[in-house]
Amino acid sequence: MADDEPSVNIPSLLTFAVVSFFFIRWFFNRNDAPAGRPRGRGNAVDPAQVEQIAQMFPQLNTREIMWDLQRNGGSAAATTERILNGQGLETPPPSFQPQIAIRSPTTMATQATSAAAPKVDGQDLITRYNLSSKIASENGADASAATTSSASSWSQNKEERQRLLQKRRDDMILAARRKMEQKNHEN
Amino acid sequence: MGSSIAQKRLFHEYKNLSTNPPEGITAGPVSEDDMFYWEALIQGPEGTPFEGGVFAAELKFSKDYPLSPPTMKFVGGGVWHPNVYPNGTVCISILHPPGDDPNHYEHASERWSPIQSVEKILISVMSMLAEPNDESPANVEAAKMWRERRAEYEQKVRDEVRKGLGL
Numbered sequence: 548m549a550d551d552e553p554s555v556n557i558p559s560l561l562t563f564a565v566v567s568f569f570f571i572r573w574f575f576n577r578n579d580a581p582a583g584r585p586r587g588r589g590n591a592v593d594p595a596q597v598e599q600i601a602q603m604f605p606q607l608n609t610r611e612i613m614w615d616l617q618r619n620g621g622s623a624a625a626t627t628e629r630i631l632n633g634q635g636l637e638t639p640p641p642s643f644q645p646q647i648a649i650r651s652p653t654t655m656a657t658q659a660t661s662a663a664a665p666k667v668d669g670q671d672l673i674t675r676y677n678l679s680s681k682i683a684s685e686n687g688a689d690a691s692a693a694t695t696s697s698a699s700s701w702s703q704n705k706e707e708r709q710r711l712l713q714k715r716r717d718d719m720i721l722a723a724r725r726k727m728e729q730k731n732h733e734n
Numbered sequence: 735m736g737s738s739i740a741q742k743r744l745f746h747e748y749k750n751l752s753t754n755p756p757e758g759i760t761a762g763p764v765s766e767d768d769m770f771y772w773e774a775l776i777q778g779p780e781g782t783p784f785e786g787g788v789f790a791a792e793l794k795f796s797k798d799y800p801l802s803p804p805t806m807k808f809v810g811g812g813v814w815h816p817n818v819y820p821n822g823t824v825c826i827s828i829l830h831p832p833g834d835d836p837n838h839y840e841h842a843s844e845r846w847s848p849i850q851s852v853e854k855i856l857i858s859v860m861s862m863l864a865e866p867n868d869e870s871p872a873n874v875e876a877a878k879m880w881r882e883r884r885a886e887y888e889q890k891v892r893d894e895v896r897k898g899l900g901l
Binding site: 719 | 739740743749752753755760762766777786787788790798800801810832847849895897898900
């Protein structure tokens with residue numbers, strides 16, 4: 548009797564699996580479709596990008612901007628880079644029919660305006676960069692290499708660069724502080 | 735794709751600023767792992783109440799830099815200045831994108847465009863410290879003081895300069 552009505556049998560499981568497979572596939576494809584827009588033969592050009600570039604380079608022809616945007620897959624950054632490099636834009640062939648996409652969310656919307664300002668505590672630079680120990684040691688050595696001119700500094704090594712930048716920063720602050728202290732003594 | 739162009743450009747600017755730094759300016763990424771977050775030091779211009787001071791600011795770049803300008807904000811001590819918001823955010827024309835001119839007084843040529851650079855921003859901010867723009871104050875109190883009670887304004891700035899250096 549139990550054999551007659553199993554609650555789950557093989558065929559129904561299989562049917563369920565096949566149906567869900569197709570459903571899931573449909574579901575993800577549906578999400579993918581719009582994401583693939585800027586690639587391949589994404590013929591439409593975003594008018595916001597065209598306008599953005601036209602504003603920066605008013606001497607350029609809109610058709611040329613659209614042609615370049617269409618060919619590089621809609622990257623305003625790449626077009627700008629190209630213009631700035633002095634390569635200039637190509638003249639589009641006469642057959643070029645720009646298609647303007649109507650897309651509301653412009654790429655500009657991602658500006659770094661995270662205006663949620665953290666507290667501006669009245670923190671001085673010495674505390675901020677942890678320089679109090681250096682001030683102490685400097686007073687001992689009495690500013691021997693007072694102005695080791697922190698001129699140009701660059702290294703091929705990433706850590707070394709970081710270190711050089713930090714040193715220039717610290718030197719600048721300490722030198723300013725030293726100068727200010729001297730001025731106080733004179734007065 | 736766009737962000738790698740931005741990174742390349744920022745790295746290039748970083749290198750230029752390090753090998754050939756303008757007088758009184760130090761700037762670079764806080765860590766090269768994030769090229770979109772920089773810190774800069776600016777010296778107070780001579781012959782102004784800011785003279786002798788050093789001011790730290792953070793610069794935040796968007797992924798589509800140099801299409802859009804970075805934002806710049808003084809950190810640490812406040813900078814008492816008509817064109818600096820009380821929270822430290824700097825308000826000058828070079829930091830405004832070309833399309834956007836809420837005040838209708840800035841010339842397009844003064845505003846941000848990809849031919850500008852971090853160096854030009856920092857130099858502009860330096861001259862802004864020397865010569866406030868009274869037309870659109872970001873800090874109304876400071877602007878009022880600068881206009882009406884100049885001596886008091888200068889004294890306050892001098893005090894903050896010293897405080898900023900931990901003196």
